[in-house]
Amino acid sequence: MEEGLLKKTGKPLKHWVQVVRESQITKHSEIIKYLKSEHDFTHGFANFVSLKARSTDAASQDPTALLNKQYSKGKEHLKPIYELLIRQIKTFGTDIEIVPKNANVSLRRKRQFALIQPSTKTRIDLGLKLNEATIGGRLEGSGSFGSMCSNKIAIKTLDEVDSEVLSYLKQAYTEAG
Numbered sequence: 001m002e003e004g005l006l007k008k009t010g011k012p013l014k015h016w017v018q019v020v021r022e023s024q025i026t027k028h029s030e031i032i033k034y035l036k037s038e039h040d041f042t043h044g045f046a047n048f049v050s051l052k053a054r055s056t057d058a059a060s061q062d063p064t065a066l067l068n069k070q071y072s073k074g075k076e077h078l079k080p081i082y083e084l085l086i087r088q089i090k091t092f093g094t095d096i097e098i099v100p101k102n103a104n105v106s107l108r109r110k111r112q113f114a115l116i117q118p119s120t121k122t123r124i125d126l127g128l129k130l131n132e133a134t135i136g137g138r139l140e141g142s143g144s145f146g147s148m149c150s151n152k153i154a155i156k157t158l159d160e161v162d163s164e165v166l167s168y169l170k171q172a173y174t175e176a177g
Contacts, residue, residue: 020053066100074121113176128172
């Protein structure tokens with residue numbers, strides 16, 4: 001996002017954070033409106049700058065705290081599934097970036113290849129970015145993940161992190177590199 005912001009506006013993130021702070025606008029939605037109307041920002045860039053200016057983006061927060069928040073309020077029993085997925089994913093290579101966010105964990109190589117999200121109190125959704133995959137069986141369309149992932153797999157138990165899931169994960173990892 002930072003590189004794209006620089007390309008689009010000719011000015012770095014630091015400049016835009018200063019612009020927002022000097023405006024003395026503090027509400028997220030008002031900052032977005034301001035950047036869009038006064039500086040011709042797209043919604044995505046306005047949202048990005050607002051989060052950075054208010055230090056409320058996931059990158060400004062402690063990764064452990066973000067994970068603990070995701071796996072709280074009745075979702076604690078899902079954390080071992082997350083931990084198993086991460087252990088397995090780490091066997092694919094050393095170039096994996098694991099990025100906890102507010103609602104999920106993004107897995108990246110040269111680009112994002114998967115998301116792990118405790119979507120309900122009973123399941124984790126594993127979002128996958130696959131170039132070509134036939135939907136069927138456990139592999140679904142992306143649903144709420146939208147453009148971030150092309151597919152998803154619902155996982156409710158440790159036993160469901162099986163060879164099929166790991167095969168799809170490995171495919172997404174390979175395609176991202």
